[in-house]
Amino acid sequence: MKRRDLIKYLSVAPVVGAVGAGIPFLSANAAVTTAAKRDLIKELGLRTFINAAGTYTTHTASLMHPDVLEAINSSSTHFMMINDIQDKVGEKIAAICKAEAAMVTSGCWSALVLGTAGILTGTDLKKIAQLPNLDGFEKTEMIVQKAHNVAYVHAPTNTGIKVVEVETAEDLEKAISSKTAMMWFLNLATNDGKIKHAEWLAIAKKHQIPTMVDIAADIPPVENLWKFNEMGFDLVCVSGGKAIRGPQSAGILMGKADLIKAARLNAPPNGNNIGRGMKVNKEEVLGMYAALDHYVKLDHAREWKDWESRVAVIETAVKNVAGVTTTVTVPPIANHNPLLNIAWDTAKIKMSSDDLQLALRNGNPSIEIMKFTPNSINITVFMLQPGEDKIVAKRVQEELSRVS
Structure with a gap:
């Protein structure tokens, strides 16, 4: 030209x-x-639907705050090096959560896998490339309490690590050997296990064994974000897309700096490792930080009162239907927020919980709740948008009244 x-x-x-x-x-x-x-x-x-069920993955968990969306949208028009983002965001998250180091992962499941991988391999690139084949590894076992050995254990065992099950502190002492790589604690099952946090950690530290705790859905309370770091767990795994309201596919792995360094070597953008497919993009990393920063600055006491007010609106409406009884409880660990159970006498109300769930789902607007028993449902309000409590109250009352 x-x-x-x-x-x-x-x-x-x-x-x-x-x-x-x-x-x-x-x-x-x-x-x-x-x-x-x-x-x-x-x-x-x-x-689309009004979410009166909770932060279930099947229900796309939570809705992100506007400032999280702003972080995602503004970063989407720029190129950046992903390791630089993880460095900077990791520093900020670690400071907020009182940990030595942190990284954003593709959900809590990924945090469990990568954290375990880091414990198994350290920074040995040959070992990293070998997972989940543990041939030649000296330490290949993970000790778990019997009550904690549930579905979520499949995350760490993705690395090839073998589960050794115990029930008592005496069992734990006997199970520890030269093959023990780590001890895994499922916080959700705390009240079911015979060994509590302090004793679990004391035995681990006596034998110099790394510990990991899964607190996926155990926020709120906000203090749990740093409680387990201060307690002494070496790695803490958290879901980012539930009450914190970050990207649903994001999570946080935090804890000891050397273990986070090793976990990152097992993760993207590095190749030839078990975590290559567990990508978390720049928008999610920055969005997760924005969500966490927003969450810790909330007035949590005021938020709790708001949840109680929403529950009261629904409870007051449905109790006007003859044969209906209600109970409000607060789950002690996971999904710690007011939970409304609505039950009814089937002699007076000819409807099953399946029928009610379907009627609410097919209504306009569509509403999702959770079945509890054949004649009761559970409703949570912490994912409701302003005004939706009144809509839920009206629709549940209508459906129960229609067949009474």
Whole structure:
């Protein structure tokens, strides 16, 4: 192209990039793609609903705060090195949670896998490349209490580590051997196990064995974000997409600096490791930090009173139906927020919990609750948006009254 033709071309050509300006690429089709905002929910025929069930993965967990979305959207127009982001965000999260170090993972499950991998391999690249094959590894076992040996144990065992089950402190002492790599504690099952946190940690420290605790859904209370670090656990694993309201596919692994360093070597962007597929993108890492920063600054006492008020609205409405009884409890560990149970006398109300769940799901607006027994349901309010408590109250009352 001749010089004069090039100048002429540049005078009419669209901008294709802006070095250092953070301007997204434009093209001849830019006007077409931005002219009309697509409603993908409507386009795909997806059902949306009022979430009176809770932060279940099946229900897409929680809704992100506007400042989390802003962190995601603003970072999406820039290139950055993912390790730099993890470095900076990890420092901030560690400071908030009073840990030596931290990293953002692709959910709590990934935190469990990568944390275990880090314990098994350290920074040995040969061992990292070998997982989940533990041939030649000296330490290959993880001690777990019988009451804690439930479905979530599949996360750490992705690394190839073998579970050794114990019940009592005496059992634990006998189970420890030269093969013991770590001791895993499921916080959700605390009240079911015979060995509590302090005794578990004391025995681990006596034998210099790393400890990991899974507190996936155990926020609130907010203090749990640093409680287990201060207690002495070497690694703490948290879900980011539940009450903290970060990206659903994000989580946090925090704890001892050497173990976090090893976990990161087992994780993306590094290849030739067990965690390569557990990617967490820049938007999720920054969004997770924004969510955590927002969450710890909330007025949690005020938030709790708001939840109690929402429960009262629903409870008052349904108790007007003859044959209905209600109970409000607070789960002691996971999903720690007011839980409303609504039960009814089937002699007076000819409806099962399956029937009620389906009626609410198929109504307008659609509402999701959780069945508890054949004649009772559970409702949580901490994922409700302002005003939705009144809608839930009206709809549940309507359905129970209709068949009474």
